[in-house]
Amino acid sequence: MKYNLALAGNPNCGKTTLFNILTGSKQHVGNWPGVTVDKKEGVWRKHSDFNLLDLPGTYSLSPYSEEEKIARDYIVKEKPDCVIDIVESPNLERNLYLTLQILETGVPTVIALNMSDELEQRGETIDSNYIEKEFGVKVVKISARNNHGIDDLYKAVKETIDKGITPKKLPLFEKLKNLDDEQIANARYEKITSVVKHCYKKNKEVQNTETKSSKIDRILTNKVLGLPIFAVVMYLLFQISLGENLFFVGIPGLGIIFAGWVETIWEILTNFVASGLVNAAPWAQGLVIDGIFGGIGAVLGFMPLVLVLYMLLSILEDSGYMARVAFVLDRIFRKFGLSGKSFIPLLMGFGCGVPAIMATRTLDEEKDRHITTIITAFMPCGAKLPIIALFVSILFSPDQAANITFLIYAIALCVAILVSLVLNKVWYKGAVSNFLMELPQYRWPTPISVLQHSLEKIKGFARKAGTIILASTILIWFLTNFNVNSFNGVNQATNENSSVMSEMDDSFMASVGKVISPIFNPLGFSGWRPTVGIITGWIAKENVVATFAQVYDDDISEEYLSNYFNESSASKDELIEAGFEDGIYDSEVAREIYDGILAEGGDHNALPTVRRDIPTKSSGFAYIMFNLLCMPCFAAVGSMHRELKTWRKTLGGVGVQMLTAYIVALIIRLVGLLFGF
Amino acid sequence: MTLCDLKPGEKGKVVSFGTEGVLRHRILDMGITTGIEIQLVKVAPLGDPLEIRLRGYNLSLRKSEASVIEIKQ
Numbered sequence: 087m088k089y090n091l092a093l094a095g096n097p098n099c100g101k102t103t104l105f106n107i108l109t110g111s112k113q114h115v116g117n118w119p120g121v122t123v124d125k126k127e128g129v130w131r132k133h134s135d136f137n138l139l140d141l142p143g144t145y146s147l148s149p150y151s152e153e154e155k156i157a158r159d160y161i162v163k164e165k166p167d168c169v170i171d172i173v174e175s176p177n178l179e180r181n182l183y184l185t186l187q188i189l190e191t192g193v194p195t196v197i198a199l200n201m202s203d204e205l206e207q208r209g210e211t212i213d214s215n216y217i218e219k220e221f222g223v224k225v226v227k228i229s230a231r232n233n234h235g236i237d238d239l240y241k242a243v244k245e246t247i248d249k250g251i252t253p254k255k256l257p258l259f260e261k262l263k264n265l266d267d268e269q270i271a272n273a274r275y276e277k278i279t280s281v282v283k284h285c286y287k288k289n290k291e292v293q294n295t296e297t298k299s300s301k302i303d304r305i306l307t308n309k310v311l312g313l314p315i316f317a318v319v320m321y322l323l324f325q326i327s328l329g330e331n332l333f334f335v336g337i338p339g340l341g342i343i344f345a346g347w348v349e350t351i352w353e354i355l356t357n358f359v360a361s362g363l364v365n366a367a368p369w370a371q372g373l374v375i376d377g378i379f380g381g382i383g384a385v386l387g388f389m390p391l392v393l394v395l396y397m398l399l400s401i402l403e404d405s406g407y408m409a410r411v412a413f414v415l416d417r418i419f420r421k422f423g424l425s426g427k428s429f430i431p432l433l434m435g436f437g438c439g440v441p442a443i444m445a446t447r448t449l450d451e452e453k454d455r456h457i458t459t460i461i462t463a464f465m466p467c468g469a470k471l472p473i474i475a476l477f478v479s480i481l482f483s484p485d486q487a488a489n490i491t492f493l494i495y496a497i498a499l500c501v502a503i504l505v506s507l508v509l510n511k512v513w514y515k516g517a518v519s520n521f522l523m524e525l526p527q528y529r530w531p532t533p534i535s536v537l538q539h540s541l542e543k544i545k546g547f548a549r550k551a552g553t554i555i556l557a558s559t560i561l562i563w564f565l566t567n568f569n570v571n572s573f574n575g576v577n578q579a580t581n582e583n584s585s586v587m588s589e590m591d592d593s594f595m596a597s598v599g600k601v602i603s604p605i606f607n608p609l610g611f612s613g614w615r616p617t618v619g620i621i622t623g624w625i626a627k628e629n630v631v632a633t634f635a636q637v638y639d640d641d642i643s644e645e646y647l648s649n650y651f652n653e654s655s656a657s658k659d660e661l662i663e664a665g666f667e668d669g670i671y672d673s674e675v676a677r678e679i680y681d682g683i684l685a686e687g688g689d690h691n692a693l694p695t696v697r698r699d700i701p702t703k704s705s706g707f708a709y710i711m712f713n714l715l716c717m718p719c720f721a722a723v724g725s726m727h728r729e730l731k732t733w734r735k736t737l738g739g740v741g742v743q744m745l746t747a748y749i750v751a752l753i754i755r756l757v758g759l760l761f762g763f
Numbered sequence: 764m765t766l767c768d769l770k771p772g773e774k775g776k777v778v779s780f781g782t783e784g785v786l787r788h789r790i791l792d793m794g795i796t797t798g799i800e801i802q803l804v805k806v807a808p809l810g811d812p813l814e815i816r817l818r819g820y821n822l823s824l825r826k827s828e829a830s831v832i833e834i835k836q
Contacts (some may be wrong), residue, residue, distance in 0.1 A: 146792035150785050179818040180794045271791035275799075299821070300804065303814075312808040413823050417809035420825075520828060521812060522789045525821040 090137050095172035097143035098526040100200045104230035105140045106538050147187040168194045175205045182278045189253040195223045196242045202227035209289040216285040222254030299527045312414050327395035328437025344390030352383045368585035381559030388440045395441040396540040404531035422503045423510030428458045435465025439722040457509050459729045460739040461502040463718040469627040481706040558720040565595040610705025610755040626719050641693040647676040704758020708751035715747035766829035769803035775834035782831040794818045
C-alpha cells in the first residue's frame with residue numbers, strides 16, 4: 087500500500103530542506119498543470135511506501151495567488167493520506183495561521199515544529215503536548231537542517247495514518263462560516279494568540295535584546311552602507327561566476343575556470359571522434375562534429391557557469407540576504423514595473439544570458455519573472471562583444487569607438503526598461519504587484535542544500551535546453567552546408583572531394599537569406615549575407631563574426647592578407663610580433679591570426695564587400711543593435727522556456743524580442759537618414 | 764495617523780485599514796489585524812519600502828501599502 091504525503095508550510099520554514107532530506111536524490115521536478123509553479127515529488131528514502139509531494143510555500147490557503155490555489159486544491163480535492171505541516175518554531179505565531187487553515191479542511195495532519203534546536207539555544211521552549219491536545223493532531227519537534235527528529239516524524243505520520251487521527255473540529259471553524267474576511271482573520275489570529283500564550287515559553291532576556299538578524303541588518307541595510315555593500319556583493323557574484331579577471335589580478339572566476347576545463351575535455355573528445363571519422367563521407371563528419379558535437383558542446387560550455395552562479399545564488403537566498411536585496415532596491419525597480427530582485431538576472435546578463443535567465447527563478451511574482459526573463463536577453467552578454475567590436479571598428483574611427491560602445495550599452499539598458507514598462511502596461515494591464523515580503527532571519531546556508539539546489543537546476547537545464555539547442559544547431563548546420571544539388575548528384579560530381587555538401591554561398595541558408603533579406607532593407611542593410619549572419623547568431627552570438635568571415639571570404643583573400651601583413655617587405659621580427667612562429671609567413675596562419683584581429687576589431691579597412699552591404703554608419707549601428715536585441719542564442723531560448731514553461735509564452739517572448747530589435751534598428755536608421763550618417 | 768507616520772523605533776496599534784481586494788487579504792494573512800502592535804524598524808536606504816516588526820517577525824512593505832493601515836500610538 088502506497089501512501090501520499092504532502093509537505094505544507096510558509097516560505098522560509100525549511101520545507102525544501104526537509105523534502106531534500108527525506109527524499110535524497112529520489113525526487114522529480116515537474117510543474118503543476120496549467121501553471122508555472124514547480125511541482126516536486128519524491129519517495130521517502132527510508133520508507134518507500136510513502137510518496138512525498140512538496141506543496142508551494144504559502145502563508146495562507148486563501149485563493150489569492152497561484153501557489154495558494156495549488157496548495158488548497160491539492161489538500162481539499164486530492165485528499166492526501168497525511169499533510170506534514172512544517173512550522174518555523176521561532177516564528178510560531180504567524181506560521182500557525184496556515185496550520186489553522188489546514189486543520190479546518192479536516193485532512194489528517196502532523197505538525198512538525200522545525201528549527202526547534204534554534205529555539206532551545208535561545209532558552210525558549212514550545213509545549214508540544216499543549217498544541218496536540220488543543221488541535222487533536224500529532225506534534226513533533228524536528229530540525230531539518232541537522233537531521234534531528236526525523237524518526238519521530240515518521241512515527242507520528244505512521245500513527246496518524248494507521249489510527250486515522252483527524253484534527254479536532256474546533257468550535258471556531260463553525261463560527262468562521264458566518265463571518266466576513268476581516269473577522270475571519272481576526273478570529274483565527276485570536277485563537278492563535280491564545281494558543282501561543284499557553285505553549286510558548288519565552289525567554290524575557292532574549293525577547294528584549296536585539297536579535298542577531300537585526301544586528302546584521304543594522305549594517306547590511308544601513309542607510310549609508312546598504313547600497314555600497316550590495317554593490318560589492320554583486321561585484322563578487324558576477325566576477326566569481328562569469329568574470330574573466332577576478333580582483334583585477336588576471337585570474338578568471340571559478341565559473342570561467344570550470345568552463346575552460348569542460349571545453350578542453352570536450353575538444354579532446356571531439357578530436358578523438360573526428361580522428362575516427364577521417365574516412366567517413368564529409369557530410370557524416372560534418373553532422374557528427376559540427377552538428378551533434380558542436381551542439382552538445384554549446385550546452386556543456388554553459389553548465390559550469392550555471393552551476394557556480396546557482397551555488398552563489400542559493401547561498402544568498404538561503405542566508406536571507408536575497409530578501410534584503412529586494413528591500414534595498416525596490417524603490418528603483420518598481421518605477422520600471424519590476425522587483426528589486428530583477429537586478430540580479432539583469433546584471434548576470436552582461437556575462438551570460440543562460441544562467442542569468444535561470445536566475446529569474448528567485449523572483450516572487452510571476453509577472454516579474456516573465457518580464458525579467460524577456461528583457462534579460464537584451465543585455466550585451468560576453469558573446470555579443472565580438473559583434474560590437476567588429477562593427478564598431480569597421481564603421482567608426484578608433485577615437486569614436488569607446489563612446490559608441492558605451493552608447494550601445496546605454497541603448498540596450500534603456501530598451502530593457504522601456505520594454506518592461508510596455509509589457510507591464512499591455513501584457514499585464516498595469517497590475518500593481520504588492521510587496522508585502524517577509525524579511526527572514528539570517529541563517530547559515532547548509533552546503534548540502536546549496537549543492538542539491540544547484541545540481542537540480544543543472545539537470546533541468548541539460549534536459550530541456552539540450553534537446554532544443556541540439557535540434558536547432560543541427561538544422562542550421564544542415565541549411566548552411568547543403569543545397570538542392572546535394573541531393574541530385576551535381577555537387578558530388580563537381581566537388582573536388584566528391585562531397586555532397588555545398589559552399590555557404592550556394593546553400594539553402596543563402597537562399598533563405600535572399601528571401602528574408604528584403605525585410606531588413608528599411609533598416610539599411612541589404613543582401614543575403616547580413617541576414618545569414620543574424621540567423622547563425624542564434625546558435626551563438628559570436629557566430630555572427632565567424633559567419634561574416636565565411637560569407638565575405640573574398641574580402642579576406644590570400645592576396646589581401648599578404649598585403650595586410652606586408653609579407654614582401656616585413657622583417658622576421660615584425661612577422662614574429664604579428665604572431666607568426668619563427669617569423670615565417672604562412673597563408674593559413676595568416677588567416678588564423680587575421681580572424682583574431684577581426685574579432686577584436688583590429689583592422690579598420692577590413693571587409694570592403696561588407697561596406698557595400700552595410701554602407702553607412704547608421705545602417706551598421708542598426709545591424710549591431712538588431713543582433714543584440716533580437717532572439718538570443720538557442721541556449722538562452724532554452725532557459726527562457728524553462729522559466730516561462732509553455733512554448734506559447736516562450737515564442738511570445740521571442741516575438742517581443744524580435745519586434746523590439748526591429749523597431750529599435752529602424753529608429754536608429756531613420757535618425758541616421760535624418761542627420762545624414 | 765497611518766503606519767507611514769511612525770518614526771523608526773516607534774510602535775503603534777492597528778485601528779483599521781482602508782483597502783480592498785488582494786492587498787487586503789495579504790495584509791490580513793500576514794497577521795496585520797486590528798489591535799495588533801506594530802513597530803517600525805527602519806526605512807530602506809532609498810526612502811522606501813519600510814521594515815516593520817509584528818507577531819515576532821519582520822515584514823517589509825511599501826509606503827503606499829503602509830499608508831492604508833490606520834494606527835494609533
